[in-house]
Amino acid sequence: MSDFTGLKITGRIATPSDPDWDEARLAWNLIADQRPEAVAFAESADDVAEVVRFAAENDLRVAGQGTGHGAAPLGPLEGTILIKTERMRGIEIDPSSRTARIEAGVLSAELGAAAGEHRLSALPGSSPDVGTVGYTLGGGMSWLARAHGFACNHVRGIELVTADGEARTVDSENDPDLFWALRGGGGGYAIVTALQLELLPVADLYAGALVFPAAVGGEAVRIYRDWAASLPDEVTSIVRFVTPPPIPDVPEPIRGVPLLTIGAACIGDQSNGEATIAPLRASLGETIMDTFAQMPAAGLSHIHMDPENPVPGIGGGVTIAALPDEAVDAFTAATGPDSGSPLLLSELRHLGGAVGRPAENGGALSHLDADFVMYSVGMPMTSELGEAIHGHLRHLEEAMSPWAADGGYFNFTERPCDVDAILPAEVCSRLAEIKRAYDPEDRIVANHAVAIGPA
Numbered sequence: 001m002s003d004f005t006g007l008k009i010t011g012r013i014a015t016p017s018d019p020d021w022d023e024a025r026l027a028w029n030l031i032a033d034q035r036p037e038a039v040a041f042a043e044s045a046d047d048v049a050e051v052v053r054f055a056a057e058n059d060l061r062v063a064g065q066g067t068g069h070g071a072a073p074l075g076p077l078e079g080t081i082l083i084k085t086e087r088m089r090g091i092e093i094d095p096s097s098r099t100a101r102i103e104a105g106v107l108s109a110e111l112g113a114a115a116g117e118h119r120l121s122a123l124p125g126s127s128p129d130v131g132t133v134g135y136t137l138g139g140g141m142s143w144l145a146r147a148h149g150f151a152c153n154h155v156r157g158i159e160l161v162t163a164d165g166e167a168r169t170v171d172s173e174n175d176p177d178l179f180w181a182l183r184g185g186g187g188g189y190a191i192v193t194a195l196q197l198e199l200l201p202v203a204d205l206y207a208g209a210l211v212f213p214a215a216v217g218g219e220a221v222r223i224y225r226d227w228a229a230s231l232p233d234e235v236t237s238i239v240r241f242v243t244p245p246p247i248p249d250v251p252e253p254i255r256g257v258p259l260l261t262i263g264a265a266c267i268g269d270q271s272n273g274e275a276t277i278a279p280l281r282a283s284l285g286e287t288i289m290d291t292f293a294q295m296p297a298a299g300l301s302h303i304h305m306d307p308e309n310p311v312p313g314i315g316g317g318v319t320i321a322a323l324p325d326e327a328v329d330a331f332t333a334a335t336g337p338d339s340g341s342p343l344l345l346s347e348l349r350h351l352g353g354a355v356g357r358p359a360e361n362g363g364a365l366s367h368l369d370a371d372f373v374m375y376s377v378g379m380p381m382t383s384e385l386g387e388a389i390h391g392h393l394r395h396l397e398e399a400m401s402p403w404a405a406d407g408g409y410f411n412f413t414e415r416p417c418d419v420d421a422i423l424p425a426e427v428c429s430r431l432a433e434i435k436r437a438y439d440p441e442d443r444i445v446a447n448h449a450v451a452i453g454p455a
């Protein structure tokens with residue numbers, strides 16, 4: 001066991017001999033059994049630099065973690081100091097330049113609320129307590145994605161500590177390669193201490209979800225698909241088969257009930273939004289719930305009512321090139337009302353628009369060549385259920401394989417794999433070059449590693 005007595009930071013170093021060690025090493029995704037050498041609860045960029053320097057001097061590795069939503073593929077973390085940034089929660093908004101500077105532990109909902117005070121919006125995904133840094137480094141697919149592309153391409157600068165313990169700010173002028181790699185290539189190149197982000201002039205919009213019994217089935221998915229294909233980029237939407245767990249956090253009428261939901265965010269005013277959603281309301285029959293309303297942009301990450309407390313999850317994503325009727329049938333057969341699926345949910349997120357077009361001066365994830373991304377997750381409350389979930393994810397992936405696009409989406413890739421399995425070959429070879437230049441000893445551990453070969 002390493003000796004951490006020489007490591008002094010303002011925050012806290014937790015080690016296996018501490019009575020609360022099991023709590024200190026927890027990730028949001030309770031499926032991850034993290035066993036690092038120590039957990040550093042950093043409170044500043046200086047703390048992070050101190051930890052990275054200590055690791056370099058003691059032949060240890062370091063991993064950055066905001067919340068642990070993306071911890072499933074990270075591995076056991078032997079020989080690694082886990083740097084948790086949850087105490088670094090500073091947010092500064094500059095309304096005149098429409099920018100935010102956020103420290104590495106800021107959650108999506110916190111940034112949304114702070115931006116909302118100035119009638120501005122970030123690019124929030126579906127979960128309020130996802131960490132903004134991890135989400136953004138892996139791309140960041142938001143409710144505004146089709147209009148504004150991936151969140152990573154709205155980053156103006158990144159404050160970080162490189163593997164040698166040096167604190168730097170990288171942007172399009174300074175260390176542009178490193179700046180490029182971190183925007184969509186994940187966190188394997190440096191430990192991020194803060195992000196400088198562009199905000200959007202979106203104060204409110206028409207958004208919510210229509211909730212139907214799952215029995216509406218494949219016909220509803222087909223109607224959704226045709227509707228989604230007809231929409232301008234200002235509308236981003238998601239269809240999902242979901243069975244919310246029977247827990248008090250879930251509203252009573254949908255607790256434990258198999259459902260089909262169609263969620264959408266329509267940039268614009270209420271009358272425009274109502275006109276956009278009207279065809280679905282007209283053709284899909286009676287809803288169990290209809291939560292659409294003109295809402296502040298900060299409300300977006302609550303549309304899905306995702307859990308805000310740590311839970312165990314086994315999930316996976318597949319990019320879908322096109323969704324003909326046969327693909328809808330395969331999706332419904334594997335995850336719909338008569339499928340016997342042990343999954344909590346399986347969803348199709350509509351891509352295209354700005355996420356489908358190369359981003360100007362974009363990062364490692366510029367865009368995705370696919371019509372949809374499918375994401376599915378189950379909650380393994382028992383080990384038998386865990387096995388069933390793994391098996392069903394494999395079955396679903398196989399069923400949808402005729403329509404799968406190449407590669408994947410970083411943030412939804414929850415099985416352990418290198419970036420080579422996710423991003424295009426030319427992107428991966430540039431990422432490997434950058435990794436060799438900035439972290440030649442492979443000191444920085446990420447949930448999806450960049451293979452640099454033997455030193």
Ligand SMILES: Cc1cc2nc3c(=O)[nH]c(=O)nc-3n(C[C@H](O)[C@H](O)[C@H](O)COP(=O)(O)OP(=O)(O)OC[C@H]3O[C@@H](n4cnc5c(N)ncnc54)[C@H](O)[C@@H]3O)c2cc1C
Nearest residue numbers: 064066067068069070125126127131134135141187192447
């Ligand atoms: C319920 C739920 C909903 C989700 N919804 C969406 C969505 O709508 N859109 C979307 O794009 N994704 C979504 N995701 C996926 C999510 O974006 C990823 O899991 C992401 O990795 C979470 O970031 P985090 O910081 O919370 O997680 P963490 O596990 O803390 O971080 C993930 C990885 O990011 C890197 N990282 C984090 N912090 C640092 C740092 N300071 N320095 C260097 N590297 C760092 C590390 O490599 C780390 O392993 C969702 C996930 C869940 C569980």
